[in-house]
Amino acid sequence: MSHTINMLAKRNIQKYKKHYLIVLIVLLIVSTLIFSSFFIVDNLYQMKKNYHISTYGSWYTRIENIDEQTKKGIEIYSKDYFKDIIKYGYVDFQGKYDNYQVGHIEKNIYSLCRVKIIKGRKIQNDQEILINQKVSKKYKLYDQIEIEGKNYTIVGIIQTANKNLPDIYTNLETYQTKDYYSNMSVLSDNHYIQFNDGNNYQEIEIHYDYNPYGYDQNEIHDQVEKATNQLQQTFEFIIIILFVLFALTSTSLKKRMKEMALYRGIGMTTNQLMMMVMQENMLISFLSILIGLLIGVCVSLGYLYLQSKTYHTFIYQISFKETLFLVLVLMSCIFITILIPIYSSSKNALAGTFDSKKFNYIQVRYKKLKKQTLASLATRELWANKRMNICFYVFVLILSLYGLVYFYQGHPIQTKDQNEQSQVELIMATQKEANLFLKEFSQNDIIINHHYIDEGITMTYREIPQSVYKLCQLYYYQSNKDDLKGRFPQKSHEIVVGNHFNHVILSKEWYPNLKVEANQxxxxxxxxRVESSTSSHNDQGNYLGDDNYEIALDEVKLNEKVIIAGEEYTIVGINENEYYNDSMIYMFEDDLKRFNTSDEYYSGYHWYPIKDVIKVEKFMKKHYKARVYEMVTSDELSVSLFSTLNIPKHLLMLALAVGFILMMFLNYNHIENNYQDYLMYHIIGLSYREIKIKQVWKSIKMFLCTLIPCVFYELILLRGSIDHYFPIAQLMILVGIIFLVYLCVYNIPLLIVLKAHQNEEIRKEDN
Structure with a gap:
């Protein structure tokens, strides 16, 4: 019997070749897209990774200006949680020479940040230095330069695409500030690490940057991200397959109900009938998937070859396990999709129909028909075939809602108060850049003008000498008066200090008898208590070596005296602003002119209502470089399900095209199978023109049912968007597309069927 079923399945494929050709084409397109996208994404990821690592190195995380406590915490944390898989190194900044940054990099930094010697050799002693290509425009190989009274010889020129690295590289391990680099993500989203310093657990807050061209070298993170992306793509394509195959199979089996009833009448069981139809569909499905796999390989090969011209490397690998997994997922999806309609049709085959209720639009009575309007007849038809029409409605509605969300890209949706304040931070701005912002946005802001001292000066506070390398001026202050305790400087030798000005440095160089025990x-x-230190520690957590220790004295008080460069200054104000409660000194403008400064920059926080975030962001991107500012805004919160899902534009277009063709096909088959009902309409009084008008009413009713939730959803987005963005032009186009889709779906198939039956009674118009 199995041989007979196989023969019947092959014969039915030939007999219903139009249907199976459509199934083959749909599955071929989807499978080609799935396989080619998987192969392209995987291999292109590896190509980009190799290219960027060869250009920028393998570093992924950078923590700037790291202190000794953070350095110790990071090293203990990395050892405990990452064992030996993490690679990291430090960059020591030692000051400036001729406006060039001088520093020392550890051995690991050469590979982490792709620091490559392109001319000369490596450093062999403390009197030799390396320079980058920018410095090499002024100095040549083997030139001697004097830095802080010592002569150094240039023995090599290095090349790197990374910023934030020194311009001149020494062999000295001294530093003023230290940066940390690692090849993987060290921290979680909460920006805190915990570690055991030998005595108890410590917690440190970490602020870090990610390499925009970097790749997390932690294989677990990489595998999770890759698997997530693959599952998302697979899910998106499977949804299309489920919808398409279910509709096609149901329509095809409905047309074959008499044939299937005949098979049951001559003795075939339900299981045998199911097996026959299952073999038909699975054979076509396997063939389309196999061809799609081969085409996908060719398409991905061609695309990756073109991309290799950009990334200067060609990688093409196919994972047998992943490919087999995709094939099994597709076959399983197809099997599940066709199982339900096949089971339903086989079980009810003897009745010669899928449903015990005969599809019937109207009672065949002229008087009752005459009382019906064309609009009400359209409603009855829609309801009589509600399963198909509900599918049409849900499909168009979902795509319409996604379209509305797509219009709001770049317009964050917030559930917070629109008048709540956010800020943009100026980081390393010039005076011109600071003035430009103040001219455009007049808010309650603070701008600080930072001045670097050429050689540093000595300051004495509470009889404790300190070194000062940077002085500041309150360039612009328009903020909450409660943030400033006291007043601004009104004359020379008056200063404003930060709330952390009482944090001072104790050095054994100045205090040889300084007693240090554990963390005290x-x-x-x-x-x-020691706040931070540049000294190392022993296994018991005690500080070692003759270095500097930061401690916090009693709180700062007004009218205290501070000796700066031998002259006495009076503290007349304390800046308690939460962003500037540091240890900086804000001087009177005339006082700053007494000091020789080599560099200056402006920084500040500028506050604005959340509703203006788009305006501010556009202005900053237009007039500033990325290094100058940082946008600090509230997290984007969704107001509904659709604004959280990220559906690519190309997938939406593909779904719309496939869905539109499928709806046309389904409605065509429905009208073709029930054209006798339209003939009956004509016999009992409806003209050809009225039948077409009735179909237009179908389109109008479906359009209105879709438009109502779209309007409601647009009001939600309009209210939730922080700038109350209203895309009127896009909305009008979307409304027009929705109506056009329904108009085509319900009218074009009818015109095709009527043309095919033009010699029958239905084409005869009333005289």
């Missing part, structure tokens, strides 16, 4: 320093008979 005893100074003038009083014990202080």
């Amino acid at each position: 320093v005893t100074f003038k008979g009083k014990k202080y």
